[in-house]
Amino acid sequence: MHEMSLTEGILRVLEEQAAVHGFARVKTVWLEIGELSPVDPEALQFCFEAIRIGTLAEEAKMEIVRVPGQALCIDCGKQVHLVHRFASCPDCGGEKLQVSGGDEMRIKELEVE
């Protein structure tokens, strides 16, 4: 369950940010998770709910914004939307695609008090 270590990482960032920005509670965490990133949003939500008990994020909501997968098709040279790493080019059917975006896993913003 690497989602568990990722969630621990999120909590660590929240605690660091609490010290920097002087807040006591996190109400909402916005994450950006790319379609092609190696993480499952549902598993992340599940782990977050398990791990936040007794922390500054005990009542926090986790909002996940999905970022579409992007790739450059080596055959037709176009930037295309990619749903899976093994999808073919939706335009020309080309099989060689270089991922150019949508693999991010970022904490974007927090609502705190």
Added chain:
Amino acid sequence: MHFGQGPAGTHVPGLSQARMVKIEQDILGYNNGFAAENRAYFAENGVLALNLVSSPGSGKTTLLCRTAVDLKSRFPVSVIEGDQQTSNDADRIRETGVPALQVNTGKGCHLDAHMVGRAVEKLGPAEDSVLFIENVGNLVCPAGFDLGEAAKVVILSVTEGEDKPIKYPDMFAAAEVMILNKVDLLPYLTFDVERSIAYARKINPQIDVLKVSATSGEGLDGWYQWIDKKRTAVLSERIAALEAKLASVRNRLASH
């Protein structure tokens, strides 16, 4: 479940202290910080670090034992072994006469950069050496965790399904080279080598492919040449960095 030990939730309109904080941080930032430290250490000491990933049973340890025996007379080699439990693999490596350190991840499904940093401190790989990091046998989780390595090496054995690259795309996307291991068994199997390579290239058009058998020795020369190529790159960078340092000291003396 709890029953309201938290704030009572009485909000007075206009008095809420809620505010927004923009942070824009990578979720893996903590790991990536340690990975950057490891990478700097490897560069400074001319250590080629390779992160070996695969499913359990692909023959990683057998390949490493054979590699250690064949290469240890050419340059120093050391190994970090990651497993949930036991020191069996490190014991096997040490029998080849190469220093090895076992890291047990306990419940963890992957090595992270912090574990590797501590292991490197203990193991102290020699300057201009090759360090193999054998990750936990798992084709999923280790894909996302940078350890500071020069490259991820994914090992797929021909006793597995040829469609592993598209079943576990993240790992094959992250790897620089795919080693097809146990090719001596191909006559007894239905594994389609070309289809497997096509799947891997679909995920990662740039991936190098090496067909080897760690048992019979077939194809190992190609693997050693690949290591040589990577080691040359690491050492060339180290030479350039040392020459730049030397030049700056010379300049300081000249302008004295």
